Amino acid sequence: MAIQAVHVPESLDGVVACSARGGQVMGGGTVVMPLVNSGSAAVTELVSLRRAGLGGVEVSDGVATIGAAATLTAVGEHPGLAFLRPALRTIASPTIRNQATVGGNLFVAQPYGDLAVCLLALDATCEIAGPAGRRDAPVADVLAAGIATGEVVVAVRVTLPEPGAWHYHKAMRRRLNSAAIVTVASVTSAGVCRIALGGLAPRPVRAVSAERLLSGRPLTPESLAEASEAARADIDPFDDAYASAWYRARVLPVHLRRALLP
């Protein structure tokens, strides 16, 4: 469909109003605009977050609050989020990272959206605004079920992992700017074991079977071998230009091991 209007509201209320009228919310445009350019957009109105004041990144008392319109570049430049830099550098190119947003990452189909995999491992909370007011939701719910029509993710709140607890590993065809074959993000410390996977299902998923086998056990080659095999129960892999479903399932244990025992 041809685009009839691009709204660029300068407040959150404006975004919610435009979104409630059926506009497609757009962060940096890296996913929406290719559809617009090819004439295959399913909507006629776009609502840009670029001017709505949602681009801030704040870290205090061990909690990061990242505005939905913060670019991946802005996240990586914040000194309090340095642990995410290696992950961010595996996502697209610096040019696209200047445009792609944190909020947009939550609504992208795999094998894109590695930051959403990170946020799932971090058990982030989404702050959501809608016609009925504000609410918080676990990022897992937003990734699995989306949000209601008219709602907008305003920000993502993350408790920073303890030093040494953060793990990230992405298998891709090239060293830079390539989509996920397998992405693993994990927070693993005493009493906590969360493992999120990308590239292995239409949306990012938690490797709950692996988490169950690893909780309370030390990370050893033996425990990881067992957990990595078990993780195959948690995935729903797909074929695409980067890898086959068979290959993704086959190499998952290898990459899970490499993520957690570098």
Add this chain to the structure above:
Amino acid sequence: MPSQIVSLVVNGERREFIAAPGATLLACLRESLGLIAAKRGCAQGACGTCTVLVDGRPEAACLVAVETVAGGSVRTLEGVTAGGELDEVQSAFIDCFATQCGFCTSGMIMVAEALLDQNPDPSEDDVIEAISGNVCRCTGYRPIVIAIMEAARRRREQAVLR
């Protein structure tokens, strides 16, 4: 919503033009302002030929709905050649044989300009990462990396002389 008048500072000069809803920054630069250095390649943000600097940072102009950057500042390759003189990056591209068919060149030069503005002494890995969103099907990339390293060297030399 009808077409609207959009105002941008392009290469330091305020420009106004009429844009249809959803027109990309790339289409406006090329079709309304006649600035045709930025190229339309894939129109998906994957090839980098349309890269321009928006408020100093490289962006794929084909992914920017122009209304969203109204009032902002845009720099294109035409703005690099201010005064008719090639700058260090452009002359290094010629001297190092970093351009063949030329289709990727304007995008490559714009990411190089942004890189060198931010980091005057980049490593080869920094250069490779900077151009990782720009596809070149002629050179095999090596001459482009060499040219950007050479441009950085020349620019540092100029800075010392000044």
